[in-house]
Amino acid sequence: MVNLWPMFLILIGALYQVKAQLAPPPPPPKTSIIISDGRSLLGWKAPFGEWRLVQSAKLTLNKPNIFTLVPGKGILVNGVHGKSENLLSNFQHGDVQAAIEYMVPKGSNSGVYFQGRYELQIFDSFGKKSVTSKDNGGIYEREVEGKSVGGNAPIINASKPPGEWQKFIVVFRAPRFDVDGNKLENAKFIKVIHNGQLIHKDIEVVGPTKGTRYNDEKSIGPLMLQGDHGPVAYRRIIFKPIKLD
DSSP, rough: OOOOOOHHHHHHHHHHHHHHHHHHHOOOOOOOOOEOOOSSSTTTTTTOTTEEEEEEEEEEEEEEEEEEEEEEEEESOSSSSOOOOOEEEEEEEESSEEEEEEEOOTEEEEEETTTEEEEEEEOOOTTOOSOOTSSTTOOOOOEEEEEEEEOOOOOOOOOOTTSOOOOEEEEEEEEEEOTOOEEEEEEEEEEEETEEEEEEEEEEOOOOOTTOOOOSOSSOEEEEEEEEOOOEEEEEEEEEEEEOO
């Protein structure tokens, strides 16, 4: 009588191999970091100034340039009057992909500074046909010997009306340095998508932009929210560290 047991074991092993090959790969580890979700100030460095958490922020009737705030949690705002110090994240980032949801009232002005140094402008630019680096989504200009230089206007104006939530998706590449700290490559906004539309691609930033608190450049740095130019609200800020060539 032929012993079929070895053949049976081989067949079972082959079936397991096929199943293993067909099985989907395990999901990658979760690396996203919630900088802010409106529920806590733990992601930010004190002092917080007038920055606070509220349940909602809406345009004020007959005064669309300010928010009416409802106490609670869910949204981060820079106070009732939109005049506060800049806010720095505890998280220090290098290369990163970021999702930033924000809202401004009519005529307001703010900005997010990657590594605390390179500003992506936030502004009420709704309806403008011609935009500059000072408009919503612009990469702000630098200051050299007291003069404004550089800056990059968004490719298109994708701004929504004041009082509506807007979103940036940003892929940012940090500057590169040698072992002695000498800069080899500039910081770069690889891609910026504003409300679903591409507004920047492969934009180098030679140095820190105007309004930063830093005059140097580093391989890592915090996110900075500008707080003293007008009311601004943030619903969610999520960073995903990445590694770019």
